[in-house]
Amino acid sequence: GNSVTQMEGPVTLSEEAFLTINCTYTATGYPSLFWYVQYPGEGLQLLLKATKADDKGSNKGFEATYRKETTSFHLEKGSVQVSDSAVYFCALQTGANNLFFGTGTRLTVIP
């Protein structure tokens, strides 16, 4: 079946620190992989995506590479800001099916 395992939080970092949030997946077929971000009191915003192996998704300084050999899609950012404080969700989608989400990782960035 389909599942996403995501790094447990919460994660607290100082401003300008390096961020990694680990995500691994199990899927039937060839999934597309996503990172969504949820700010307090809001819905989910698409942060980045990758649709095939070795693709790198990037947006707003965040990056993630689709690694088929390790079934991973780890999120990274070189220098986090206070405004990056949010909950981050890793998700997969196979074909026309629905999204399967990880449990979410809460990131707090302190000045």
Add this chain to the structure above:
Amino acid sequence: KAGVTQTPRYLIKTRGQQVTLSCSPISGHRSVSWYQQTPGQGLQFLFEYFSETQRNKGNFPGRFSGRQFSNSRSEMNVSTLELGDSALYLCASRANTGPDTQYFGPGTRLTVL
């Protein structure tokens, strides 16, 4: 383009009542999916509608139902509300039912007392 809109944003109901939530997809999108988000269960898929037909359904009881109109707007209904139905209900739209990216609305926060 305007994003996905959901109404109302907040709702308070009591046990046993029923509730209807509304979702308007991005213009041109024909698929609407609904998800429930709770602290305990995380994000769970409820159902998806495409061209007014339910094409996929998650593991929720029959009290949860939905429909889609010819303009692709969708409604979700929950009957005989239970305390455990308190959640953020998120709607997502995508252009078609293929491997298109889903875009989410801000959600409706339902509280059942």
